[in-house]
Amino acid sequence: MTNNISVYNEIGQLRSVLLHCPGEEIENIVPDYLTRLLFDEIAFMKQAQKEHNQFASILKSEGVEVLYLTELMAEILEIPEVRNQFLEDFMSEGRVATEGLRAALREFFAPMAPLEMVKKCINGVKKTEVKEITKKSLGDMIKNPYPFYLDPIPNMYFQRDPFSSIGRGVTLNVMHSVTRNRETLFAKYLFDHHPRFKNVPRWYNRDKTHSLEGGDELVLSDKVIAIGVSERTDAISIETVAKNILNSDESFETLLAFDIPKTRAYMHLDTVFTMVDHDQFTIYPGIEMPLDVFSIHRGKNNGLEITYEAAKLSDILKKYLKLPAVNLIRCGDGDPIAASREQWNDGSNTLAVSPGKVVCYNRNHVTNEALRRNNIEVLEFDSFELSRGRGGPRCMSMPLLRDKL
Template sequence: MTKPIHVTSEIGKLDVVMLKRPGAEVENFTPEMMPRLLFDDIPYLPIAQKEHDNFADTLRENGVEVLYLEKLVVEALDAGGSELKASFLDQMLTESGYAAGVIHHVLEDYLLSMTTTDMVVKLMAGVRKNELDFVPQDLVSAAEEQNYPFFLDPMPNLYFTRDPAASIGDGLSINHMTFPARQRESLFMTTIIEHHPRFANQGLNVWRDRNQPGRIEGGDELVLSNTVIAIGVSERTSAQAIEDIARRLFEKQSGFEKVLAIRIPHNHAMMHLDTVFTMINHDQFTVHPGILGEGGQIDTWTITEDSSGDLRVDHQTDLKQVLKDALGLDDLDLIPTGGGDPIIADREQWNDGSNTLAIAPGVVVTYNRNYVSNQVLREHGLKVLEVLSSELSRGRGGPRCMSMPLVREDL
């Protein structure tokens, strides 16, 4: 019987996936708040929801069971009863800056008065100060914080379910994320894994939990085979975290024998490895040419375990050769975003032209707006399923970012 989490490749037929349908959180903020919340624009929610439904329907039409984060959280909390609901909320408030005090108690009373569903939706959407009949008199802060409209910030990045946790083999990493705007998100996954009847007590391995030091996010974690993982050294994932997860995978005899650490530019357009590089077939990958130096060079470190149990790290710069060696391939096809045209590649990269979701070997889901890259993929023999993308793309994440595979068939 397959465990509720089982992922040993990027391309095995996708059986079960977790999504988050965009809600009030994606437009419950002002332009001034966008840098704080890591957004470049404010999506138009009705269209974003239609586009996300189109994405989910495309997956279902191809035999994928779609689970929703928000529903799983509610079911986990209800399974644990009132004590779990209260302790979960206490942790959420603590991580939102209210470990104790009057505001903590006011928010606690307000949120616990709701049904579980309404409470979870409200936590995700954010709690405005004008929702409560309460004006803090002893708030010692800068004037701008006193005028800030929220007690609890919205979480507009939640529809990118890839990042707070990442499925690896018969387990997952539950991630310590980089920026405060996203750090609370992984608490939802911890609650699901520990308390939801589908996942709790099922022998799942948590290779690394959200309390470990060093930042890491799921968009940087790619399961290339049942023995090889690639992780981006990026704006969102540190070398320290990569070495830590490699050590844990080796120590716990996970079956994974190599971790490839690939350094990418640290900027908002290339925030994760999967925004510039994804595996889409046994021997085919998308790649944004902007990450490669002259001759296709990029800093890559192969991490293995030596005979004494210590980590061995080997540095190389030929990405294609590293992948061929790690995966036992005679050759492979690196397909450039935008066909390699510098203007088109940068434009479509901004809208996640490289962020493809493979749902079977050679079958990928992409944004329809990246029509040049999509045509190039077809010319390389791929089956391309396009989904609507005018509003979803404003969040700077594509189909892979918006999905957390839970179960894939083994190759």
Template sequence: MNDTAIKVYSEIGKLKKVLLHRPGKELENLMPEYLERLLFDDIPYLEIAQQEHDAFAKIFESLGIEVVYLEDLVVDSLLNDEIKLQFIKEYIEEAGIKESRESSMLKDYFLSFTSPKEMVLKMMEGIRKSEINDYRGPRLADFLSNQYPFIIDPMPNLYFTRDPFATVGEGVSIHKMHTVTRNRETLFAKYIFNCNPIYKGTKLMYDRTEKYSLEGGDILILNEEIVAVGISQRTNPNSIEKFANTLLTEDSSFKKVLAIDIPKTRAFMHLDTVFTMVDYDKFTIHPNIKSDIAVYVLERGDDGNIKITEGKGSLEDILKKALNLDKVKLIKCGGNSIIDAAREQWNDGSNTLCIAPGEVIVYTRNYVTNQILQQEGIKIYTMPSSELSRGRGGPRCMSMPLIREKV
């Protein structure tokens, strides 16, 4: 592993390197009948979504931030035929293909790609039944299952690179996702951190084989000593305790994990839809977060075991105490207007990506929140978002920092 491959000790340190996934043809495999299954509310128009995503990447590049793409890191991890064959085998198994006849056909299909990148993009895109001749077998079950149009489902959520794994300090947590639909995404992370010459050997804080779900949108690194993790619809309290046990070691700068209990609804899907950090003492927040929330402080006791202390208070008080500040500023998405707040929260107005203290990337469409951010002294970089926002995630959701400067 490259010693400087991963360094992330805050939410706000100057960003130096970031991981993205440019949306691909997986979005063109979304169908109205199966949107719920694939965790979408709408169908983005791919061509415009890609233009918007390219504009997102250009913001980074214009500021000297290195952009790397998920698909390229996966390709660079398939170093030889043995690794490639194992990757294909695992992918087919995790796609739920159980019969040897079908598995063999799919293996041959993937091996027919002369370009490894085209093969990886096809895996992300999913496979329609119309793409492989004679895929339907002679059994009764094959006739009955013929209504469903895919051999392998697409992975349309992949452009939200924040969730399948998370960089913490100089390590990584590879996640057990809450839904079957998204759990396959973490296979790509497995190969990056096991095989990629730059990233293999990275310390693992959590693994995709664990029993309980943990997702990256719930992990916020408040500073070098404190990580906040949301107890959410998609992150289980048992996983947070296991994560804390691996993170809080003697040689780690991290001393505490704050487990913050948030509503278990789609509107509050992850902790980063509730609040994001935009400066040393400023946060955007979901306008409907209740005044008192429960927080559980996990830290290593004198006996070496994790001890848990329960607390309750306003988000403002919790953050002030955690960051040792006299005051913090909570900036409401949509301001004080119920209508503006509801509309802009729907389009992830509080899901900003901080790229340096007091500098954030935001969606153009959330103009009410953006104006308030500017009034609070925050510098904003806006990106178009008419199609990307249909996936219900903002700039933070769509990015995984790999290197930040320490603050």
């Protein structure tokens, strides 16, 4: 099969997308470990699954091929040597250090079919599920009240972050939190072993030292990429991506680095800014005043030229996207109370399925009406539980194929 990554914009007709429907990993979040697992609240799994299925149904009704991470992973784990190596890597990254526990976990996973194994890796492995460790080290003997041998991965339904499609390649990311780094291991195995994704160029790799997360990466056009310098993406990693992409044979000419506030509420650029049409964007007004933007271009000898853009965001976007005008549609319709409330539930985190048609959470009704008033078609779905994870439709989806504009 051919390279099935092609993303040169944020709004072209979406053709193929990668999702993960939340499973029992959501049930394995308990109050004592919320912070460790990067959650503020505990979601109700069955309702979260209903909402995610609504989301997938909307995409399918728009002609989008919906692929699931667990199913793609199960296909490559049919190969015994890949399965064995994945488990060893997964245990290492899950900080399973003693040989006795590793042997017990190998025995635990051995009878599982590939799909069951993938789901169990994501769900987490409780201590009560695993047989007695026969060869114990000191680490195995010390009493530890923590209930898991392998942590659940409840953030896995945010498929935007572990890697990002840019042009015909990907950034294979380094997550800001150790808790989430195992998510990128799944992506690594897909791009190393799945026939659908052979020979995909990598603009960044997970062996790097500085964090980069997909929620900060936006492909505004076939010439312009935007990446947020955020709580979770480091300026150093952005320079690495810029050097690799701008010096490749891709069409991209400019990378815009958006320096956004470093807080959990604004954890990624796409929680405060997304593209909804050729010349229209949603934005959380709270970032407009403190926002600094830097443009990065190819320099001499494969280096970079970095310039501070001393202009309003709308003027910067007009300049680089070559547009006569840009319309910034403000989250909460500009009302500070509505904006703050709806941004917390990802009112600015839209997923475009085609130009001027976006998928949104239904709870952000003020922002959604503002979008409609600006001639954006809004496709809504329920968001009682999914929103508890602090991520919206764009966060939950990784486009693999979009039509060029």
